[in-house]
Amino acid sequence: MQWLDGLIQGILLGGLYAQYALGMALMFGVMRLVNITHGDLVILLALIGISLASTFSMGPWSVLVVLVVLGAVIGVILQRLILNRVVGADPLPSLIATFGLSIALQNAMLQIWSADTRSLEGGAIVHASFQLGPLFVGVLPVIVLLTATVLTGGLDVVLRSTRFGRALRAASADVEAAALTGVNPKTVYTGATAIAVAILGFAAVFQSLRSTVAPADGAFQLIYAFEAVIIGGMGSIWGAFLGAMALGISQSIGFRIDPGFGILAGHLVFLAILALRPQGLLGKG
Amino acid sequence: MTQAFAASSDETMQQPTVRVVRQTRSSLIAFAVSIALLVAVASMPLWASQGLIRDVVELCCYVTVAQMWNLLAGYGGLVSVGQQAFVGVAAYAMFVMAQLWGLNPFLAVPLSVIVPAVVAAITYGLLHRLDGPYFAIGTWVVAEVLRLATSVFGYVNAGAGMSLRVMSSYSPMERAVGISLLSALMLLVAVGGSYLLLRSRYGLALVAIRDNPVAAASQGVNVGLLKFLIWVAAAVGTGLAGAIYFMAQLRITPPAAYSPTWANVSIFIVMVGGLGSLEGVLIGALVYFVADRWFAQYGATYLVVLGLLTLVMALFARGGLWGLIQKVTNASWFPTRRILLEDKP
Amino acid sequence: MSAPLLSTHGLVARYGDFQALYGIDFEIAAGEIVALIGANGAGKSTLLKSIMGLLRVAPDMVKLDGRPVGGTKPHRIVAEGVAIVPEGRRLFVGMSVIDNLRVAIDHAGRPAANGWTLERLYGLFPMLKEKQAVPVQSLSGGQQQMVAIGRALLSQPRVLLCDEISLGLAPKVVKEIYQSLPSISEAGTAIVLVEQDIGLARATSNRLYCMLEGRVSLTGRSAEISREAIGEAYFGGAHAVA
Numbered sequence: 001m002q003w004l005d006g007l008i009q010g011i012l013l014g015g016l017y018a019q020y021a022l023g024m025a026l027m028f029g030v031m032r033l034v035n036i037t038h039g040d041l042v043i044l045l046a047l048i049g050i051s052l053a054s055t056f057s058m059g060p061w062s063v064l065v066v067l068v069v070l071g072a073v074i075g076v077i078l079q080r081l082i083l084n085r086v087v088g089a090d091p092l093p094s095l096i097a098t099f100g101l102s103i104a105l106q107n108a109m110l111q112i113w114s115a116d117t118r119s120l121e122g123g124a125i126v127h128a129s130f131q132l133g134p135l136f137v138g139v140l141p142v143i144v145l146l147t148a149t150v151l152t153g154g155l156d157v158v159l160r161s162t163r164f165g166r167a168l169r170a171a172s173a174d175v176e177a178a179a180l181t182g183v184n185p186k187t188v189y190t191g192a193t194a195i196a197v198a199i200l201g202f203a204a205v206f207q208s209l210r211s212t213v214a215p216a217d218g219a220f221q222l223i224y225a226f227e228a229v230i231i232g233g234m235g236s237i238w239g240a241f242l243g244a245m246a247l248g249i250s251q252s253i254g255f256r257i258d259p260g261f262g263i264l265a266g267h268l269v270f271l272a273i274l275a276l277r278p279q280g281l282l283g284k285g
Numbered sequence: 286m287t288q289a290f291a292a293s294s295d296e297t298m299q300q301p302t303v304r305v306v307r308q309t310r311s312s313l314i315a316f317a318v319s320i321a322l323l324v325a326v327a328s329m330p331l332w333a334s335q336g337l338i339r340d341v342v343e344l345c346c347y348v349t350v351a352q353m354w355n356l357l358a359g360y361g362g363l364v365s366v367g368q369q370a371f372v373g374v375a376a377y378a379m380f381v382m383a384q385l386w387g388l389n390p391f392l393a394v395p396l397s398v399i400v401p402a403v404v405a406a407i408t409y410g411l412l413h414r415l416d417g418p419y420f421a422i423g424t425w426v427v428a429e430v431l432r433l434a435t436s437v438f439g440y441v442n443a444g445a446g447m448s449l450r451v452m453s454s455y456s457p458m459e460r461a462v463g464i465s466l467l468s469a470l471m472l473l474v475a476v477g478g479s480y481l482l483l484r485s486r487y488g489l490a491l492v493a494i495r496d497n498p499v500a501a502a503s504q505g506v507n508v509g510l511l512k513f514l515i516w517v518a519a520a521v522g523t524g525l526a527g528a529i530y531f532m533a534q535l536r537i538t539p540p541a542a543y544s545p546t547w548a549n550v551s552i553f554i555v556m557v558g559g560l561g562s563l564e565g566v567l568i569g570a571l572v573y574f575v576a577d578r579w580f581a582q583y584g585a586t587y588l589v590v591l592g593l594l595t596l597v598m599a600l601f602a603r604g605g606l607w608g609l610i611q612k613v614t615n616a617s618w619f620p621t622r623r624i625l626l627e628d629k630p
Numbered sequence: 631m632s633a634p635l636l637s638t639h640g641l642v643a644r645y646g647d648f649q650a651l652y653g654i655d656f657e658i659a660a661g662e663i664v665a666l667i668g669a670n671g672a673g674k675s676t677l678l679k680s681i682m683g684l685l686r687v688a689p690d691m692v693k694l695d696g697r698p699v700g701g702t703k704p705h706r707i708v709a710e711g712v713a714i715v716p717e718g719r720r721l722f723v724g725m726s727v728i729d730n731l732r733v734a735i736d737h738a739g740r741p742a743a744n745g746w747t748l749e750r751l752y753g754l755f756p757m758l759k760e761k762q763a764v765p766v767q768s769l770s771g772g773q774q775q776m777v778a779i780g781r782a783l784l785s786q787p788r789v790l791l792c793d794e795i796s797l798g799l800a801p802k803v804v805k806e807i808y809q810s811l812p813s814i815s816e817a818g819t820a821i822v823l824v825e826q827d828i829g830l831a832r833a834t835s836n837r838l839y840c841m842l843e844g845r846v847s848l849t850g851r852s853a854e855i856s857r858e859a860i861g862e863a864y865f866g867g868a869h870a871v872a
Contacts, residue, residue, distance in 0.1 A: 034418035036366075085600050091417035093599050095364050096556055100595030103549055107588040163736040170722045170733045177720035180682060182708035182737030182785055219545070223429060226422040230415070264433040267426055271411060274423075278414040 005135055006256045007249060012138070014228075014248030015145030016210065018241045019203035020221050021228035022151060023196025025240040028229065030172045030192045031087050035078070036098040039221030040105040041197055045071055045204035046213040047113050050120050060122045060209055067201035075197030079190045087189065102218065109215035117212035126209055144206045151199055152241045159237065164191055220263075227270040233280025242281055246273075319476070327469035330461040338461055340574075342533050345468040347550055348570040349475040349526040352563070353519040354551035356479055359561030360491040361515040364417075366548045367424030368523050370408075370431050371401035373542035375524025376531035377435060380447045385440075390451055391463045394528045401524030404431075405517045413512070425545075432543035446538030449531075467529050475522045480563060482518075487511065495561070523547075553591055556598045559607030568606050633696065635660045635820050636681070636712065636789045641691040641700075643673075643680045650676040652844045658789065663811060663821045665831035665852065668841035669864060674824045675717055677841070678791045682714050683707045694789075709739040713787035717794050717824075719778040721766040727777055728762040734784035746783045754810050755780060772803030779807070789820045796827060808834055828860060842866045 024038055048070065049063040058066075082101065086093035128139040159165035170178040171188045179185055203221070207213055224247060232243025247266050254265020273280065326345065329338050350368060357363040379397035383390035404427075412423045436444040452460060482488050493501035494508050502508045527547075531537045550573060558569020580587040598605055634657035643651040651673045658664045666674045680687045683704045692700035694710055702710070713734075722730050731748065738745075752759040755776040761769060766777055775795055782790055796804040804827075811834060815821050825831035831838060832852045840848040840863040848855065848863030 028418070032417060034422055036422075082596070082600065091421070092358060092362075092364050092560075093603065095366070095418055095421050096552060097596050097599035099366060099552060100556075100592045100597075100599060102592070104589045104592030104596065107585040107592065110585045111589070166725070166729055166733050166736060169725055169729070173722040173724055174720050176684065176704075177716060177722065178733065179704040180684075180708065180714050180716060180720075181734050181781060182705050182739070183733065184703070184705045219425075223422065223426055226419070227426065230419065230423075234416070234419070258437075260433075260437045264430065264437070267430045267433070270426060271430070274411045274414055 001134060002256055003253065006253045008132075008135060008137060009141075010249030010252030011245055012141035012145050012248070013252055014245035015141065015148040016203065016206055016244075017224050017228050017248050018148035018152060018244035019144075019199055019206065020225035021232070021240040021244050022148075022155060022237065023199045024225045025229045025232075025234070025237060026155070026192050027196050028234065030168055031083070031094075031189055032089075033083065033087060033091065033094040034098075034226070035083070035193075035196075036095065036102045036222060037078075037105055037218070038196075038200070038225055039218030039223075040102050040109075041071070041074065041218075042200050042204050042207060042221045043213050043215060043218045044105060044109060045074075045201050046120070046208040047109060047118065047215070049204055050118050050208055050213075051113075053120055060120055060205055063120065064202065064205045067204050068198050069201075071201035071204075072194040072198040075194035076190055078197065079186075079193040083193060084186055084189065106215055106218060113215060115214060115216070117214040118208070119212045120205065120208035122209040140206075140209060144210065147202055147206070148241065148244070151202065152237055155195070155199075156237050158195075164188070168192060224266070227266060231270055231273045231280060233283030236280075236282050239280055239282035246281065323469050323473060326472060327466055329465040330458060335457070335461070338465060339533060340578075342464055342468050342529065344570060344574050345472055346526040346530040347554060347573060348566060349471050350523050350547055351551040351554035351558075351570055352475050352479055352566045353522040353526075354548075355555045355560065355563075355566050356482075356515060356522075357519045358555065360483070360488075360495055361512050361519075362495055363512060363516060364421045365424040365519075366421050366545075366552070367426070367428035368519075368551060369543045369545060369547040370424070370428035371405065371520040371523040372527030372530070372547050373428070373431055373435065373539070374404050374527075375401045376527040376537055376542050377441055377447075378524075379528040379532065380449060380537055381441060383451050384447060384449055387451070390449065390532060391467065394467055394525070394532060397528045398521045398524045401520040401527075402517055405520030406513075409513055409516050413509075425548075428543050428545075428548075432539050435542070436539040444539060446536060446541075449535045449537075452532070452535055464529065464533055467532075471522075471525050471529055474525065476563060476567075478522075483563075491515065549591075553595050555605070556595050557605055559605030560603060562607050565605050565607035568610075572606070634658060634693075635695065636822075637693045638677070638681065639691055639693065641677070641680055641687060643676050643685045643687055645676075645685075650844055651680065654841075654844075654846055656839060656846070658820045658822060660788065660818045660820055661815055662837065663815050663823060663835045665835035665838040666822060666824045666841065667826075667828055667831050667838060667860070667864065668847075671843075672841040673844045674841055675793055676844075678714060678793055678822070678824060681707070681712065681791065705737065708737065708785050708787075711739045711786065711788035712791065713782040713785040713789075714791040715775075715778045715782045715793060715795055717797070719774050721774055721777055721781075723767050724765065726763050726765055727758060727769070730766055730777055730781055731758070731784055734781045738784060738786045740786065745786045748784075751780045751783060754813065772799050772807070775799060775803070775807060779810070783814065787819060789822065790814065791822045791824075793824045794826060795823075796825065796830065804830070828864070832860075840864055 020039070020042065024034065027033065027035060045067045049067050052058055052066060053060070053063050082097055083094065086097045122140070126140055129136045130139065159169060167178065167183045167188050168191065170181065170183055171185055175185050228243035228247050229240050230243065231246050232239030232241065246269065250269040251262045251266040255262030257265070326341060329341060333341070350372065354365065354368055357365055375397045378400040379390070379393045382388040382393035382396060388396070408427050412420055412427070415423045435441060441447060455463070483491070490501065490506045490511055493506055494511060527542070531542065554569035554573050555566060557572055558567065559565025602609060604611070637657035638654050641651055641654040642649070654677055656677065666677065668674050676685065679685050681692055683702045683706070687700040689698040689700045692698070694712065699707065699710060722733065757773055758776060758780055761773065766774060769777065779795065795807060808830065811821060823831060823835060835852045837850065838852045838855065839846050840860060842863060843866065847866065848859060
């Protein structure tokens with residue numbers, strides 16, 4: 001029973017990780033870059049949300065709306081000011097630029113919010129749970145998983161059947177050919193980053209409702225997002241979703257073997273995938 | 286295209302006499318200064334205070350770790366944000382050999398680099414499957430795995446860490462002599478070794494890989510093997526610095542040994558000093574060291590500035606300070622490239 | 631001749647330190663088919679890239695309707711009415727035929743009175759309609775080339791640049807593709823044809839330019855230029871001496 005519980009909790013945890021991973025998969029797919037501030041942005045949005053909630057006594061759902069919009073705005077600024085200057089075949093400039101920004105962001109957050117862990121007050125829903133056979137399942141984690149599923153499905157539909165989605169897929173396949181077909185690469189890039197950071201707005205609210213956030217936590221969210229993307233298979237939206245589930249299950253089962261082994265178990269599954277199936281679960285040969 | 290060259294070769298029939306030169310006056314001066322500095326580091330117990338020795342050893346470790354990162358990113362095209370993995374495993378290996386196995390600690394330092402070499406060889410097999418930026422994050426995961434694994438490993442006292450109590454059997458002078466000699470040796474290996482490597486035909490091949498991997502491969506350069514070797518060599522150098530650093534600290538814990546600060550500092554030093562040059566690393570290390578002494582009291586604000594400076598360098602001055610200096614003076618302290626001089630008839 | 635639709639004026643282009651083009655003067659009028667021939671490395675593709683804004687050139691070096699457009703970003707040039715069928719086709723791998731075409735429709739310039747529609751394109755290449763839903767990478771080389779041409783046409787070009795569209799295709803397919811060109815130019819679209827096959831280029835075009843080592847070595851009406859003149863312009867003085 002303990003293992004079944006571990007599996008269910010793992011899938012639910014995967015719902016949160018999927019929200020970290022989607023944006024990273026999207027940005028890497030179209031720009032071939034990794035934004036090292038990815039995790040720090042979750043924390044930044046979460047801390048802003050927590051401050052908003054306490055200052056204006058806003059409920060978590062109105063905070064969510066504000067953070068998603070704010071995330072999109074931050075994404076546009078990040079792309080225009082920094083990423084557009086470092087996107088290219090050489091991975092070094094984008095890594096270093098976002099690495100430097102990450103250090104600056106973490107320490108700026110430390111200055112503003114101190115090193116304390118904080119969380120968002122969500123009311124009754126945070127503690128609500130229902131019985132599923134012999135197990136108790138939290139309402140909030142189920143909402144998180146449903147949200148992740150809807151976000152993944154929605155993003156998939158956008159990529160498949162909208163003007164923006166086609167332009168983005170075209171730019172992923174061959175950015176120069178896309179430009180020669182009338183696509184403005186910078187518009188596509190900006191759109192992708194805006195969506196990616198907007199999704200982190202969801203992640204920020206759920207992360208701070210489910211547990212706590214502190215300024216230095218961003219590194220973990222970055223690594224979990226990355227592991228989910230690689231486990232699932234690079235460049236695939238549903239791959240990132242599936243990879244997030246696999247990571248969540250690994251951590252959850254590992255945690256039940258030994259509390260000190262949970263996060264390590266996730267890393268080991270990631271390394272095992274790299275050794276045995278480097279193209280990822282959904283990747284093609 | 287071939288015709289363009291065929292046509293022009295007629296006009297240049299009488300080839301001008303040229304010499305290939307790598308030594309310049311400034312490089313000779315720099316060479317002399319480096320030797321003097323090495324001697325100064327090695328002889329610190331004779332003239333320096335305990336505090337100064339500690340500072341200089343720390344600076345030597347930064348220079349080494351940064352130079353290894355420079356070798357990876359500036360020449361090998363391998364961007365790592367997880368070099369702390371090698372700092373940590375080497376330092377822990379040294380503690381185990383000296384404290385648990387009773388080996389002479391000064392001998393344990395050079396021996397300990399076997400462990401990062403093995404770890405590097407194994408992890409490269411996995412990491413090289415990751416594309417460009419993902420390679421970098423992969424190195425971070427490896428460092429995290431090692432940190433977490435060390436934290437639950439009872440043999441090395443898990444999360445509580447270890448103390449190097451065997452050092453108390455040496456007098457302060459003996460310790461100072463040992464650590465100063467080891468630091469000088471480390472600088473010689475890291476900076477001198479990189480210099481020789483970059484001047485060798487392997488160095489040329491590395492530069493070729495950096496500038497155009499496809500073309501280098503088509504010219505018969507074994508890109509994969511060279512990248513692997515440089516990855517392992519950098520792990521060895523980084524590990525050596527880790528072992529020396531924690532020997533000076535006398536204490537080790539998983540969070541300190543595998544601290545991301547090592548990656549932060551290397552990246553800052555190389556990016557501010559100048560990627561792909563030895564001079565840049567030396568300049569960057571000095572800038573970092575001075576900044577750290579003067580501004581570290583401002584804590585987080587100081588790190589915000591450090592991070593933003595790295596960002597600005599990546600955006601606007603990829604050659605770092607050394608690149609800017611070279612634009613003005615065109616002098617090279619450690620010339621690794623060849624200069625063609627045309628002799629007047 | 632009527633005023634040129636697209637022209638270049640002393641166009642100079644370089645890749646880093648390497649100068650590839652030394653002052654190219656070129657022009658094409660609406661409805662014309664102009665061939666661009668020359669040996670490998672003569673600068674034909676470089677000229678097309680410069681026109682499309684992929685290489686940095688001064689504004690006055692490229693003019694469209696007499697307006698300077700040199701150095702304009704590729705997606706803006708497309709919106710201005712210049713489209714290219716790139717060398718090697720460069721289709722969007724992983725996307726279906728129809729999605730490849732839709733990218734062009736989504737970002738097309740001002741459509742002309744009788745602009746290109748999917749219907750009209752399917753009339754030209756019926757295969758495209760049958761294979762709509764098929765991923766482009768599973769098509770044959772000739773079919774892929776038709777998608778590439780279709781994609782360029784749906785950008786509603788006034789000038790269509792074709793970079794080596796016969797390369798690597800079976801003669802029968804080449805013939806089929808070349809037969810489609812007159813019906814494209816009849817509507818007023820100017821076509822620039824970069825072509826290795828000199829005979830084919832000459833037969834299809836109204837005028838031709840021959841390039842040699844980054845310069846125009848010969849230009850004139852295709853029907854009036856002799857094979858010998860082309861041979862000399864193609865291989866340069868070295869050939870004449872040999």
